[in-house]
Amino acid sequence: MILDRARTPRAKTEPGAPPSRLPTCLRCGLESTRPEATFCRRCGLTYGAPPPELADLPACPICYTEAEPDGRFPSRALPGLRVGLPEHRREHERFPVGDDEWLESLREGDRIRVGRWYAPFEQVRRYLVTGAVEGGHLRRLQHDAVTLAMSQIKRWGTSAEIMGDQPDWRDARAAIAALMERYHRGLLPGR
Numbered sequence: 001m002i003l004d005r006a007r008t009p010r011a012k013t014e015p016g017a018p019p020s021r022l023p024t025c026l027r028c029g030l031e032s033t034r035p036e037a038t039f040c041r042r043c044g045l046t047y048g049a050p051p052p053e054l055a056d057l058p059a060c061p062i063c064y065t066e067a068e069p070d071g072r073f074p075s076r077a078l079p080g081l082r083v084g085l086p087e088h089r090r091e092h093e094r095f096p097v098g099d100d101e102w103l104e105s106l107r108e109g110d111r112i113r114v115g116r117w118y119a120p121f122e123q124v125r126r127y128l129v130t131g132a133v134e135g136g137h138l139r140r141l142q143h144d145a146v147t148l149a150m151s152q153i154k155r156w157g158t159s160a161e162i163m164g165d166q167p168d169w170r171d172a173r174a175a176i177a178a179l180m181e182r183y184h185r186g187l188l189p190g191r
């Protein structure tokens with residue numbers, strides 16, 4: 001990390017820019033706006049200090065990965081380097097998880113249009129990125145074609161023969177599968 005301080009600061013958004021020299025909190029992931037700051041204004045932890053053992057670790061809102069116990073993420077741009085959350089997020093400009101510009105274009109408020117249904121945007125995006133379905137209770141799931149479709153695909157794949165299958169379910173699975181295919185199209189494997 002000492003090396004980074006010697007570098008000239010560059011625009012935050014510049015792809016391939018070296019890691020930021022601004023201090024980053026390893027507990028909550030906040031980046032200071034002042035290079036000389038010594039502690040995090042949000043949670044009070046000293047910059048550079050490891051997060052307390054039982055603290056919640058910062059998680060990336062783009063790939064949903066949680067920081068490792070030292071509060072950092074392995075850098076994808078510079079293998080071997082460990083970076084804080086803000087730097088990890090900036091790395092997604094070079095290593096996107098999917099076509100978010102396109103996905104955002106389908107967004108309506110906090111919902112997304114999937115086939116002839118609407119579903120919570122965050123839930124669908126998380127599914128596309130991680131494969132995890134936060135469906136909640138089965139009762140709700142049965143009334144929610146998109147969530148049900150996502151859990152069916154997760155369990156049985158897109159071409160599954162499902163006992164008691166219904167046309168609605170099939171349509172919703174096809175809509176989700178199409179979304180998934182388009183979101184990941186053109187991206188290199190890995191994220």
Ligand SMILES: [Zn+2]
Binds near residue numbers: 025027041043
């Ligand atoms: Zn903090």
Ligand SMILES: [Zn+2]
Binds near residue numbers: 062063092
């Ligand atoms: Zn991430």
